[in-house]
Amino acid sequence: MQGSGVQRSGVQGSGVQASGVQGSGVQASGVQGSTSGFVGRSRELAALRQALGAAPAIVLVDGEAGIGKSRLVAEALAGMDDVRRLRGGCEPVQEPFPLGPVLDAVRGHADRLPPPGALSPVVGALVPYLPEIAARLPPAPPPLNDLPAERHRLFRGVLALLDNIGTAVLVLEDVHWADAGTCEFVAFLAGRVPPGLALVLTLRSEDSADLPIWEALARAGATRRITLEPLQRVQVRELARELLGSPELPRGFVTSLVEATAGIPFVIEEVLRGGPDLSAGLPVPTALRDLLRARWATLDDDVREVLSAAAVLGTAPDEALLVRLIGDPARVAHALSRGLAAGLLHEQDGQCRFRHALAWQVIHEELPSPTRRWLHLRAARLLDEGDGPRPVARLAHHYGQAGATAQFVRSAEEAADLAVSHGDDATAAHFLVPAMRVAALPSADRVRLAGKLARAAVDGLAHSTAVPVLTDLLAGDDLPAVVRGELRFMLGRLLRQQGEAEAGYREIERSVDELGDRPDLRARALAILAVPDLVVDRPIEVHLARAAQASAVAADDPAASIAVGIARTSLAIERGDPAGWPAVDALRTGPALLGNPREHARACINWAQAALHVGHANRAELLLVEARRAVDDLAYLRFAGVVDLVGAWVDLSTGRWDGLLERARAMVSTPSEFTDAALDARFLLATVLAVAGEPDEAERLLRDVVAGAARVGAYRPLAPARIGLARLLLGLGRPRAAAEEAMRALDIVRPKQLWPSAADATLCLVDACIRLDRPEDAWPAVDELAVALRAADAPLALARAAQCRASLTGDAEQFDSARRQFAELGLRYEQADAEARLGQCLVLRGDPDGPGWLERSLRSFDALGALGGVTEVRRTMRQLGVPIPYPWRGGRKSYGGRLSPREREVAALAASGTTNQEIAERLFLSRRTVESHVATALRKLGGRTRRDLAALLESADDV
Template structure:
């Protein structure tokens, strides 16, 4: 049942939860609640018949009811009454306790020798074989009556022998009062002989429960439960198309993928579905069905697999060279064995994997010939029929037929059609395939590459397109206007793959060539005006580029270019905290010209939302994100879908909605990101969360990765916040010198960029580090520089950081003033809705007031603790609890000794891992020694630190854990460790 734990799952099943089938289960429960009753559960192989039976038998109302289950076997010569006898063998204990009184049951003794001691004596054989069989039927019926009340389940009755079918017809006519019978049967196995007997049963006609494939949403739910992740639509849709909604096929596909990738990476890799080989178990099943067809049917079905998922029967007849009656017979045979099914009145392959198996069974040479015949048949139909030429299908068939000229012509036409409909991804795919053809003329190659440059940016084909454009620009003499367009496209794609500096330089290099194309020039200059991308470009230069973009837009006379430049101007102002940015954004959002271009509208909203987050305007970010998400969904803008998810996660992080966020960030920071440049932002988000939740060592390592990559590619925005976060983290690890180094490095980039709004938190970190090293006064000039740099800025996070830095400077000489400044900082952050930063400021203020002996210090610390608790910031919880104990502030339940959801006791495995970590072993060394994954070790270390009230792994070194891993709760008041 959806949302509830399954009480039954077949052996080897991946999912323990039954998805869908609510109505079917309810019908079966009604059937068994009113015996005598009969039910037929029918559906194709793998549809979930046995799973449904198991769920039924586990329902509470059957807890005291006996159930017997028999299985029919797929044998050449099935044994008479085999499934019924198998069911009786399960009743040995009941028969031992109470022997049947009816002597006719003795007729079963020779058939059930293992139960003979519990049955009446065998009866003498009858000379008439028919009379003997009738007596055995009566005996089986009497035994069922003796064992009642019961539910008899016979699985896969389509494989039953004739004798079993005769017995079931007899049973339907003489069913005991307290017996319910449930049969499962495959619909593709053909007519079931007992249907008429079940329809005329004296107890009432059998109820039929027909199982159909799962819906797309149910497939997503099933797969999401197996992978323990929410499935993005980009993965769920092709998974449904690949499997046809058959639960067994879904599980086999996921089982195969799990052998290749970690579960958390699979939802972000829809590409693996396209490349998937048919799972071995499913392949065997499908090949067996294919072998059941005669030679003529197999040949026609092979042609059908070449033609398509839903082959047109007229085209198929022409391709296969067979008449319509032969085609109809072949399709009927394939449908009978479950390789095809009927959908909207047409025969369709049951799922993509069934078609793949049939397709691969056709020899390669025959396949090539069939593709050519299919293309020719489609061309012929297009000449005489209405509608446009099916250029996409023609490109596919000509490509596989080995006809490059015809393929390229149709692929370009298909790309043009896709581009005109806004489907950049499909256009890019066709163009990339066409550019793989070695015999292309120079003219065709340049023409296709220019089109690829236009399509690949939004078509998410960056990695494939970049080397093509680079090679073309390096080897072909091109006219200036084409060279400029290609360099602009290449620059945008390099930015998308994360090569920010290289992309910026390419676009700069394109400007001269675009001088006579003002529309493209305006767009290129608008891209260069974005300040949050590349290092070593001052905001003054970005502003100058924006001015040049406005002039180019005016020359072009193109209203869309003018809007693009105004969007860039709003972003530039917003990133600097300019109060005028809000007015410009509001004007643009009301502009009909912007609303008429959904992609530009969506891109603007998402970019502005990011900028609003950068300056701490969470309210504005949420409003813009909501509008941007709505437009992205309506426009189906593929490239922005993942960026929307990224910005949504960043907004949730800022607003304190952290549940499930770390897992999502970890997944998309790896190979899950489709927009490569976004993976660095996901990595930063993951690291920032770990800095608060732990383990600290992992956060330090990830932040180091972000810094290294951002410096290599020249990306300024991840670089500055990554160094600031690392500086703040190192301060909590008592590494003031390291914190000062990273804050200083961040401020070097801030000065080079000329945007102090971005550097305010780094200033606070540096002042804190200097204070820890006894030189807080050294930061006075820096704070003055910051104050001048953000004067008048609408940037709450920067204003709060400035107030905090001023408070640190004033703390020794003017404690009351420092208190007031810090309280103002906390109030600013709270008003902005920045929950984590508010908690940090409240903790600092509470600690200062406790140290001064002020009464309200304790409540401030408790308030900060509750904020951390709501976030799940385990490292911060451990730290603030230590501060509260040091200052005699009572720690409220449930944080006394750790978070209760995890308990205070170390598990045996956590204790084992912690012991090795205390000895200085690395996570990889521990993983190797204990035969665990590195990720599991990281989780155990983090849990141990949290439960023991420690801030970092460093505090484990040289300390001794208690001997008993599952002994009394750890004494977190003393850190749970004792000095050796």
């Protein structure tokens, strides 16, 4: 898209813009005033206009190079005269300037802003970045001492500015080149799009599946995606007629054109722009690269020399630098004019650019290697000699292309430092990794860069990139001990964030002895090692010893003391230590933690999780509110997904289940910046599925979680997932397997002494032993639990322990006591389960109140939507001969030989040609669940293959 408008033909020489064509276009048969139509994109255009008309909105327009993304956006905006158009573009080489493309888009629209006094003060954060409109902004706020907080304040300032501009479309083009900060801002903006704003992103989708922007879009969630495909044969014919001004085309011409261009509009234009002799057929050769090379060959040597130098400067060459490089302004002007006439360049926003990335690439590649290296070196030196801030990213690019490794490393490190100063750790890693790969890099430089990379990667998005670099570096013998210790500590943290619990823990353990001269880092390492539920095979004595060591080491370091305090209080809560919560309250309200917003957010998340584990759901909810406020206020976006995950667990525990299954599926399908959270999200989904009455999918997920957690040695979610699997197996009528799984869970818990999280396993073992007519086998575990929980602050586990003993003794009073305890704690599912146990006990005793409690439990489970609980209680009532209230409308609907709504939805998508993987992604299902639904639909409808589904669905009478 050029500027914010749309180029139209109609003036001689202005050209015809074909579908997807960027730039000068083709003069259609030399006819003045001819106008090309917009070919083959009516459906996509309607979809984009509909999305833009439903602001707030986020729309992704993607497709391969030359497919017509910019033209589609321009065409959609053409009729929106009352909408402000903001445009920013991403470039392959960008300086580490915060939100450059976004700020470029807004800087020219200050006229739409109210007076500075009417703007939010946070907009003042933009003053250092938009000095040209500073007079229209509030004063800059004082600096913060926290780079992530500064970064978030900038995000909030841009958001407030966009909100004040009014009805607008913000177009960010070529986001496959977007820097990490822009990607992060897209994720931030996603949940906060101002009412009058539509965000449009264009993306070249080929070979870009692993780009950071995809993760940002996945976290955005509500993104509308419009994918442009190559034109079909009939559309190619229509476009060729438009471009050539000929209503009739020779036989076979369109077929050859499709074969030569693959239906890509830009390539079609390039093939036809010379107006081929139709009787002679297409020009030979017709490949786009060959056409561009042929066009390049028509230029004289002098023009080619100048344009070669322009290609070295990038897709949008700096004309002033080009003049300095060539030394003759007239010669440069002549060459640029010839490039425009040849269709290799076009003008955009008053600047000559290469008309297409392929045109730039062909010219750059045509340069002999020595010439290309010399031009890059000459460009770098000219940039180095300039006044003002050094363009470190461009310098790194040119020095790198020139093979000047020492200068490249220096510039890359400066670019990384600049990125870090803006809080952009991921961009810093982007510069540091290639610098460290320089073969001749001196050891001292490699160590220094590795330290910077490790620190950037821990807080950034470059985990997978940094891990092998640090691993290789640590394999050598030339590192000083303290440097080795710091790098190993960082490596351990990175491995943990990638989900490699045991490997990360082991590296952190090894780093402790190497960090003797760094007590600050040593204390933090020991604090991590004190956390008991990270790994499976370290007993509680190890964690307690590490906690004591951490406290001693951190005594004189306030910052490290905070980390140690968080770890020690979390350990106390998980163990049920009554001193835990007073210690939490003292730390939580103290100035040390409140003065460190990032640690404050992390602490509240950790404490909320620990509170849930021991049954303090109300405390967990309050802590989660506090954590969310810290994350929102300071936008620690990397914590946002974890907060959402913990919030879902709080809602599950307290019975707020509306939409919870959909949320859980979305969390599983959305990439997390903490890979180790992926298993927790899958465990959450499995748990929700189990209580919602989907045991088959729940069992598959639970077994996957158990296998994954066992592989990496992660205590959590291995132990709770085994407990969940045991409970599910019991509900499926497999008590022996349930007992075995419960005992495996207890074997994991026992060395950790985290008995508050073991009570569910013990109760499941009791239930299984009773069904196996071997209740005496459960007594040792029940007694062990009772001893372990003596004087513990663990209300959930204490109530479960009472149910264990009551189940073995038939003590209705203990069942009722547990029921009241769950009600007081606000744990509605556990309360419904306790009502069922109480009712069953009373019925077996002949107490007339028993049936009433069973019916009450039935209705409690039904109100929650816990269809698994409904099914279990109905089974119990039938076994006891207790009448089930009729008509009963609760419970899971049986569809018999008819398709369920979900089966019909999956079958319809399969009939349309959608693959199982695509269906799974669209509906937030596992691929195996989709396969199961397709197979069930075929069985019920009497079909044999997916091809049968369309006709069978049309004739089926089930709805």
